Amino acid sequence: MELVLDFPKVKAVVESYTEKVDSLIDSYADEKEQLISLLQDVQAEFNYLPRDVLIKISQKLDIPLSQVFSVATFFRAFSLKPRGRHLVTVCLGTACHVRGGHRLVDKVERDYGIKPGETTEDTKFTLETVNCLGCCALGPVVVVDGKYESQINPDKLDRVLRRCK
Numbered sequence: 001m002e003l004v005l006d007f008p009k010v011k012a013v014v015e016s017y018t019e020k021v022d023s024l025i026d027s028y029a030d031e032k033e034q035l036i037s038l039l040q041d042v043q044a045e046f047n048y049l050p051r052d053v054l055i056k057i058s059q060k061l062d063i064p065l066s067q068v069f070s071v072a073t074f075f076r077a078f079s080l081k082p083r084g085r086h087l088v089t090v091c092l093g094t095a096c097h098v099r100g101g102h103r104l105v106d107k108v109e110r111d112y113g114i115k116p117g118e119t120t121e122d123t124k125f126t127l128e129t130v131n132c133l134g135c136c137a138l139g140p141v142v143v144v145d146g147k148y149e150s151q152i153n154p155d156k157l158d159r160v161l162r163r164c165k
Contacts, residue, residue, distance in 0.1 A: 020045060021053050025060050032061050035071055039078060048079040084119045084126035086164045089143040093132035096139035100153065104142055105129060107154045108161075124164070 024045065028038045035057075042053055049072050058065040072078050088108060092101045105116065108127050112120050119126040133141050138150035142157060149160055 021056060025057055028061065032063055035061075035063065035068065036075070039068075039072055043078060047085070048082045051080070082119065082123065084123050086125050086145055086161075087128065087143075088125055088161070089128045089130055089133075090116075091131075091133040091135075091139065091141045091143075092129045093136065093139070095136035096133075096141055099140045101140040103154055104140060104152065104157050107157060111158070125161070 021042075024038065024041050027041075028034050038057065038061075039049060042057075043049055046053070054068050054072060055065060057063065058068045072080060090096075090101055090104050090108070092105070105127070108125070109115055112125055112127070114120055114125065114127050116127050116129045133143065133148070135141055135148065135150065138148075140152055142149045142152050142160070144160055144164065149156070152160070
């Protein structure tokens with residue numbers, strides 16, 4: 001199988017990417033103290049923080065690269081690895097664990113072939129676990145794309161994940 005690249009199309013994609021990155025950074029040009037907000041916007045656009053974008057932020061805003069990476073790695077909400085289109089977060093706090101939270105992780109591992117911190121090959125799902133979501137009376141709890149699903153069992157989780165497009 002021969003690989004044929006459509007160079008005008010590739011060039012257009014690269015230019016679009018560069019324009020998006022430049023536009024995001026330029027919107028914070030005079031606001032270095034808004035680094036976290038900028039990183040949130042970048043992650044919202046690309047679903048993770050690409051290394052080349054972090055370098056460009058450092059250069060364009062004159063912020064030391066070590067500081068940009070420090071902020072990007074300090075907050076758990078940021079990811080330096082590409083994430084799936086759907087983020088599945090399973091609570092493994094004591095109340096959720098006792099009520100079967102670990103079975104939910106096992107189900108996702110078995111059905112989708114990913115462990116916590118991994119993304120499916122088709123980039124549809126990323127699985128994460130947390131120690132507590134703070135809604136212990138509702139456990140076990142899973143958050144899918146920011147929506148809390150309470151008193152969930154493996155069958156209910158299956159229905160929730162099938163709704164994800």
